[in-house]
Amino acid sequence: MSTPVLEINHLSKSYGKLKALDDLSLTINKGEVFGILGPNGSGKTTTLSILLDILKADTGEYLWFGKKPDSHARRRIGALLEQPIFYPYLSAVKNLQIVADIRGASYDEIDEALRTIGLIERKNSKYKTYSLGMKQRLALAASLIGKPEVLILDEPTNGLDPRSIAEIRNLIIDIANKGLTVLLASHLLDEVQKTCSHVVILNKGKSLHSGRVDDVLNSSSKLELKSDNMDALSNAIKQFDFIGDSKLEKDLLVLSLTKEVEAAEVNKILSEQGIYLSHIALKKRSLESYFLELLSEKNV
Amino acid sequence: MLGIYFALLLMVFFGVEKFVNQALENASSSAPVTMPSFSLYAFPYVWQNLAFLAGFLKIFLALIVLFFITNEFTNKTVRQNVMNGMSRNQFILSKLLFILLLSFFSTIILFLSGITLGMLNTEEVTSVLILQKAEFIPAYFLELLTFSSMAMLIGFLVKRSGLAIGALALYYYILEYIIAFSLPESAAKYLPVEAMGNLIDIPNSALMKMVGVDFRENVSIPDAITCLVYCCIFIGLIFLLYKRKDL
Numbered sequence: 039m040s041t042p043v044l045e046i047n048h049l050s051k052s053y054g055k056l057k058a059l060d061d062l063s064l065t066i067n068k069g070e071v072f073g074i075l076g077p078n079g080s081g082k083t084t085t086l087s088i089l090l091d092i093l094k095a096d097t098g099e100y101l102w103f104g105k106k107p108d109s110h111a112r113r114r115i116g117a118l119l120e121q122p123i124f125y126p127y128l129s130a131v132k133n134l135q136i137v138a139d140i141r142g143a144s145y146d147e148i149d150e151a152l153r154t155i156g157l158i159e160r161k162n163s164k165y166k167t168y169s170l171g172m173k174q175r176l177a178l179a180a181s182l183i184g185k186p187e188v189l190i191l192d193e194p195t196n197g198l199d200p201r202s203i204a205e206i207r208n209l210i211i212d213i214a215n216k217g218l219t220v221l222l223a224s225h226l227l228d229e230v231q232k233t234c235s236h237v238v239i240l241n242k243g244k245s246l247h248s249g250r251v252d253d254v255l256n257s258s259s260k261l262e263l264k265s266d267n268m269d270a271l272s273n274a275i276k277q278f279d280f281i282g283d284s285k286l287e288k289d290l291l292v293l294s295l296t297k298e299v300e301a302a303e304v305n306k307i308l309s310e311q312g313i314y315l316s317h318i319a320l321k322k323r324s325l326e327s328y329f330l331e332l333l334s335e336k337n338v
Numbered sequence: 339m340l341g342i343y344f345a346l347l348l349m350v351f352f353g354v355e356k357f358v359n360q361a362l363e364n365a366s367s368s369a370p371v372t373m374p375s376f377s378l379y380a381f382p383y384v385w386q387n388l389a390f391l392a393g394f395l396k397i398f399l400a401l402i403v404l405f406f407i408t409n410e411f412t413n414k415t416v417r418q419n420v421m422n423g424m425s426r427n428q429f430i431l432s433k434l435l436f437i438l439l440l441s442f443f444s445t446i447i448l449f450l451s452g453i454t455l456g457m458l459n460t461e462e463v464t465s466v467l468i469l470q471k472a473e474f475i476p477a478y479f480l481e482l483l484t485f486s487s488m489a490m491l492i493g494f495l496v497k498r499s500g501l502a503i504g505a506l507a508l509y510y511y512i513l514e515y516i517i518a519f520s521l522p523e524s525a526a527k528y529l530p531v532e533a534m535g536n537l538i539d540i541p542n543s544a545l546m547k548m549v550g551v552d553f554r555e556n557v558s559i560p561d562a563i564t565c566l567v568y569c570c571i572f573i574g575l576i577f578l579l580y581k582r583k584d585l
Contacts, residue, residue, distance in 0.1 A: 090420070090421045091420055091421075091426070092417050092420060092421060092584070092585045093584045093585070094582050094583070094584060108425065109420075109423050109424060109425035109428065110423070112420075112421065112422070112423040113422075113423035115423075117421045117422075119417070119421065123413065123414045123415055123417060123418040124415070124418070125413065125415055126413060136419075137422050140419060140422045140423050140424045141422060141423050180422075184423075
């Protein structure tokens with residue numbers, strides 16, 4: 039197997055008494071779109087800032103491209119952290135020239151990048167005259183200068199209108215399809231579910247879960263059953279080996295599943311045993327319900 | 339802002355003689371002895387006179403340095419630059435280059451003003467005469483560099499422009515005097531502001547010789563070394579600090 043793009047080993051960081059990041063370990067491979075999910079203040083931005091040398095971790099280490107991180111590694115990473123940051127008194131072009139200079143990229147990329155994000159007409163206006171949406175798009179353009187292999191995005195759709203949000207999501211998916219590795223921090227579950235292949239869920243600086251988004255969604259599906267004869271049904275389901283735990287919610291029997299099943303299959307088996315269902319529904323749990331469940335389990 | 343500073347420097351250089359002579363004239367009109375009218379601009383004294391005067395303006399230079407550095411922190415552009423692939427050391431070096439250039443151009447202005455004024459106001463110009471006290475030119479450069487690196491350290495420590503200006507003023511005008519007061523004189527002269535001030539002493543004028551005060555007319559090597567050491571300490575501290583500090 040090739041070297042992972044990013045390896046994080048036991049990273050911790052405190053601000054005074056507050057533990058912002060508590061023993062986080064992660065591995066991210068090439069081509070993954072990795073979501074970092076967590077409520078506000080869960081350590082998402084802290085993690086990304088440490089990975090970009092803005093903050094220094096108290097303990098632990100991280101490796102970019104299998105090596106100790108340095109400024110050269112950062113030139114292979116495009117990043118948009120928290121909010122767009124540019125020199126307010128310089129134009130978009132001048133700001134992007136600074137970025138290109140730092141990254142050793144050609145100025146030819148600048149016009150191309152500005153055209154992609156639709157700011158070419160305003161390229162000589164000062165940055166401070168831009169609207170929030172334009173600033174956010176300029177930041178995205180800046181992160182793509184120098185053709186990075188990895189893209190780090192922290193709440194990239196923050197403060198954008200629905201059309202721009204859709205545009206940016208599509209852009210992220212396009213970028214991922216080109217083989218770039220993407221690290222996306224967000225508190226918008228829907229955003230992560232729609233764009234990411236992998237996810238880590240953070241709370242209070244601790245990793246609660248990490249894995250493939252699909253696995254999270256499948257392993258946490260539920261089956262709802264209803265029959266005229268609920269007692270027979272409760273007994274009958276004991277024969278199935280894919281049921282984690284069952285409970286009665288109003289008049290529905292809700293089963294959490296440990297592996298993927300077909301609703302039709304279950305219906306067939308039960309009807310053969312003389313139990314006829316008046317309701318059967320397979321509910322794929324959304325990332326959102328799983329997320330809320332995880333948070334409540336940990337009593338927070 | 340830079341333009342204003344350089345214009346101010348030129349104005350002071352070219353305007354001071356008229357001002358001083360005017361003042362002396364006013365004073366001598368009521369004094370029992372007549373004061374001789376003299377030129378501040380004659381070689382070789384022009385170097386010390388101008389360098390000493392320019393020393394008063396170094397606080398403006400420090401303000402420019404402070405703004406230039408705290409700007410990066412208040413706009414958070416330092417974060418963005420590091421994020422984009424600048425190393426922390428490169429960032430500090432870029433600021434160091436800025437203060438070097440700033441000090442250098444100020445010194446060039448001193449040099450050009452001195453040459454112009456000296457040529458116009460010296461009766462018999464010889465190269466020996468011009469160079470006799472030219473050591474004040476590099477001394478001026480060192481004074482500016484030391485003060486700028488002190489401002490740079492404060493800028494990197496405090497990060498916010500208002501607070502940084504306050505901190506610099508507090509140290510420059512008050513704190514160091516308090517520290518100097520509690521130290522023996524032999525030690526106090528090694529404090530940074532003191533050492534910078536000693537580098538270019540008050541020029542002797544005919545007036546001062548009359549009242550019997552005699553200031554140093556050359557640059558003392560120990561003072562120069564003290565200033566150099568402070569430059570290294572200030573800059574070194576920044577590098578050391580930002581190895582571990584959050585941006």
